[in-house]
Amino acid sequence: MSSAAGPDPTEAPEERRFLRALELQPQLPDMGRAELSSNATTSLVQRRKQAWGRQSWLEQIWNTLAVCQSTAEAAALERELLEDYRFGRQQLVELCGHASAVAVTKAFPLPALSRKQRTVLVVCGPEQNGAVGLVCARHLRVFEYEPTIFYPMRSLDLLHRDLTTQCEKMDIPFLSYLPTEVQLINEAYGLVVDAVLGPGVEPGEVGGPCTRALATLKLLSIPLVSLDIPSGWDAETGSDADGLRPDVLVSLAAPKRCAGRFSGRHHFVAGRFVPDDVRRKFALRLPGYTGTDCVAAL
Amino acid sequence: MSSAAGPDPTEAPEERRFLSTAEAAALERELLEDYRFGRQQLVELCGHASAVAVTKAFPLPALSRKQRTVLVVCGPEQNGAVGLVCARHLRVFEYEPTIFYPMRSLDLLHRDLTTQCEKMDIPFLSYLPTEVQLINEAYGLVVDAVLGPGVEPGEVGGPCTRALATLKLLSIPLVSLDIPSGWDAETGSDADGLRPDVLVSLAAPKRCAGRFSGRHHFVAGRFVPDDVRRKFALRLPGYTGTDCVAAL
Numbered sequence: 001m002s003s004a005a006g007p008d009p010t011e012a013p014e015e016r017r018f019l020r021a022l023e024l025q026p027q028l029p030d031m032g033r034a035e036l037s038s039n040a041t042t043s044l045v046q047r048r049k050q051a052w053g054r055q056s057w058l059e060q061i062w063n064t065l066a067v068c069q070s071t072a073e074a075a076a077l078e079r080e081l082l083e084d085y086r087f088g089r090q091q092l093v094e095l096c097g098h099a100s101a102v103a104v105t106k107a108f109p110l111p112a113l114s115r116k117q118r119t120v121l122v123v124c125g126p127e128q129n130g131a132v133g134l135v136c137a138r139h140l141r142v143f144e145y146e147p148t149i150f151y152p153m154r155s156l157d158l159l160h161r162d163l164t165t166q167c168e169k170m171d172i173p174f175l176s177y178l179p180t181e182v183q184l185i186n187e188a189y190g191l192v193v194d195a196v197l198g199p200g201v202e203p204g205e206v207g208g209p210c211t212r213a214l215a216t217l218k219l220l221s222i223p224l225v226s227l228d229i230p231s232g233w234d235a236e237t238g239s240d241a242d243g244l245r246p247d248v249l250v251s252l253a254a255p256k257r258c259a260g261r262f263s264g265r266h267h268f269v270a271g272r273f274v275p276d277d278v279r280r281k282f283a284l285r286l287p288g289y290t291g292t293d294c295v296a297a298l
Numbered sequence: 299m300s301s302a303a304g305p306d307p308t309e310a311p312e313e314r315r316f317l318s319t320a321e322a323a324a325l326e327r328e329l330l331e332d333y334r335f336g337r338q339q340l341v342e343l344c345g346h347a348s349a350v351a352v353t354k355a356f357p358l359p360a361l362s363r364k365q366r367t368v369l370v371v372c373g374p375e376q377n378g379a380v381g382l383v384c385a386r387h388l389r390v391f392e393y394e395p396t397i398f399y400p401m402r403s404l405d406l407l408h409r410d411l412t413t414q415c416e417k418m419d420i421p422f423l424s425y426l427p428t429e430v431q432l433i434n435e436a437y438g439l440v441v442d443a444v445l446g447p448g449v450e451p452g453e454v455g456g457p458c459t460r461a462l463a464t465l466k467l468l469s470i471p472l473v474s475l476d477i478p479s480g481w482d483a484e485t486g487s488d489a490d491g492l493r494p495d496v497l498v499s500l501a502a503p504k505r506c507a508g509r510f511s512g513r514h515h516f517v518a519g520r521f522v523p524d525d526v527r528r529k530f531a532l533r534l535p536g537y538t539g540t541d542c543v544a545a546l
Binding site: 084088090094169276277 | 332334335338339342343349350390391409410413418523539540
């Protein structure tokens with residue numbers, strides 16, 4: 001695997017968290033790039049420690065922030081799992097989709113929901129994010145929610161076709177069109193799962209039906225759960241001038257950079273399957289999982 | 299699918315709690331061919347659920363450091379593949395698995411699952427001590443993933459047969475995946491067989507599970523669609539919450 005897509009070896013892992021902290025918290029004092037060499041960073045921290053005689057607020061930020069990945073790093077992590085660890089794509093999509101469904105049950109526990117609130121609209125795009133959505137819908141059905149899928153642009157990929165068959169054979173309805181009038185969606189469903197676009201996909205790349213669906217979902221008043229990144233957000237900057245505002249974000253494997261701008265109610269990470277060595281290699285620091293949970297709340 | 303592999307019409311539907319070997323094969327065929335599940339998918343679901351069953355039977359907080367060590371003995375067929383996935387998930391759940399997988403299948407799925415375990419630093423034993431006391435002392439429990447329902451004990455080679463002979467004398471807990479290896483899947487004739495403490499039935503219990511007399515019997519079958527369950531007239535306990543296994 002080329003190192004160009006891996007972490008920058010000249011940056012110590014601790015620095016990467018520090019740099020990320022700055023990017024995501026612009027109200028921190030302006031350090032100026034010149035100070036961000038390794039020696040300067042270390043001495044800066046030490047000076048602050050001495051100044052306050054306790055764990056510095058920077059370190060506190062480090063400890064509370066989940067480290068986020070750039071799009072290139074996320075792609076490199078996935079490539080490592082597929083090529084070095086020999087995970088199958090079917091396996092990874094199944095693990096992510098199952099964990100996403102578990103996250104939905106944690107954010108919206110079934111016993112507290114009325115019959116109508118259990119109805120879930122899952123909007124799937126044509127790429128991997130959509131495949132994860134299909135698996136998520138199937139597990140939601142197993143967990144006794146009532147999913148309906150809108151999957152307008154069906155991939156010809158074998159994995160997508162098989163996942164679609166599994167959902168169809170489990171009697172999960174597929175909508176042939178999505179109402180443009182958002183009030184119809186608000187009234188018919190209890191919540192919506194956005195599995196349209198993942199980090200690597202440009203919004204302009206997908207076709208009309210997905211773009212129109214996203215336009216409708218922007219006006220949603222029922223809860224919205226986004227898988228990996230809110231569809232339409234820039235994965236790096238989280239620029240969402242025009243984008244979705246999900247209530248729940250389920251980061252797959254590790255949070256992406258744009259997750260720093262997520263301001264909804266719950267942020268889960270579905271990354272238990274990521275081996276420790278991979279996590280260390282990408283200098284990811286993630287919350288501990290309890291028991292056999294496959295998702296952790298951030 | 300031929301109706302010959304369907305449920306026995308003389309059995310009342312609400313009584314059916316077990317599958318014959320032929321029915322188990324038919325159920326799997328239906329999942330693979332009609333429902334288009336992938337084998338990788340099913341093995342992952344079964345292996346993950348098996349690991350969850352182990353955590354329910356032997357919860358981590360109650361175990362000492364030595365008791366967290368788990369020996370997973372994997373055979374060359376699908377049962378062994380499930381064992382490899384189970385070992386990986388046990389590692390994720392912070393147990394300390396070690397794998398004994400003497401007869402490595404050349405099948406791509408097995409090779410990939412083996413790589414995943416190796417890359418996660420799960421040790422693979424090159425030989426299994428014939429002196430069972432060494433196993434009793436080194437591990438807290440053993441997972442038996444040697445033989446599944448469709449495999450004749452005589453079909454597998456020497457190392458697996460010897461491993462089973464050693465495991466019969468085990469005094470630490472034993473968890474068998476799907477059926478206790480070496481049992482006849484129909485009759486449960488176990489004159490010479492393993493006596494597991496825990497049985498984790500995959501998809502649905504097999505007939506021989508009727509003779510299981512250990513502490514815990516789990517079913518790892520949440521992924522089986524309702525229609526398939528109805529088709530085979532299976533009646534099994536409900537799952538709670540997001541659990542993938544249910545205790546019988």
